[in-house]
Amino acid sequence: MLPEIPSPNDPHVRHLRAMFLAVVTGSFLFLIPWIAYLSVSLPNHRTVGNWRCAWVGFDAALIVAIGITALCAWRRLQIFIPWAVATATLLCCDAWFDIVLDWNSGDLTSAIVTAAVAELPLxxxxxxxxxxxxxxxxxxxxxxxxxxxxxxxxxxxxxxxxTEHGEQGVHEEEGERDRAVGGGPRSEHGPDRRAP
Incomplete structure (x- = not known):
């Protein structure tokens, strides 16, 4: 049995959406002054502990993400999509930090080559x-x-x-909802909901 599609007018759905939008928008607005503060307050040089632990932990997380992404691809699972996006994000972060942190060292060339040949293309x-x-x-x-x-x-x-009728809709390029996803064959019980 398919789960019921919640109404957009359900107070619980509207409350969750409002909370989500407030948190995401608030985070965006908070990070603007935070980045400005960090740009003037952080030192250029700092001796840190747990350097090895930080990088080994990050690379371990990257290996797990690549492995799960590969497994999902082999098994043709839909969850491949978010795992692929998450893994790509980790690879971009790895390339960024490798290059930036090796900027004034002898390892800069290998960091750039690794990013250009492996991390960013993948x-x-x-x-x-x-x-x-x-x-x-x-x-x-x-x-x-x-x-x-x-x-x-x-x-x-x-x-x-x-929509108010419980159908799923898509916006066309003009921004109008002139085609409904649930607009296919209907029964007396409402729109056909066989689509995934």
Whole structure:
């Protein structure tokens, strides 16, 4: 049995959305002055402890993320998408910190080569694959729901929206909801919800 789609007018759904938006927006606004403060207060040089632990721990997390991403890809699991994005993010962070922290050392060349040849290309491949899988999933879901028109590009597609009628909709490029995901075959029980 499929779970019921919550109403967008449900007070609990509206409260959770408002809380989420407040936390994310507040975090964004807080980080602007925080970065300005750090840029003038942090020292250029600092001796730190646990350097080895920090890097071994980070690389261990990266290995776990790459392993889970590979496993999800081999098993063709939908959860591959968020794991690929998370792994790509870790790879970009690894490249950034390797280059910045080795800037005035003899290891800078190897950090740049590693980033250019391994970390950043793998990150780009994972992001490309994740994007393609999101797009393919969207196309399959729309086709199963009876949507035969062109599928808008991901950059112009809004989140799946819940309308007042409980249907899922997509915004076209003009920003209008003129095609509904749930607009396919219907029964007396409402829209066809076979799409994933």
């Amino acid at each position: 990150a780009a491949l994972l992001l490309y694959a994740a994007r393609k899988m999101i797009r393919l999933t969207l196309i399959v879901a729309l086709r199963r729901a009876g949507h035969n028109g062109p599928v808008p590009p991901l950059s112009r597609l809004s989140l799946v929206m819940l």
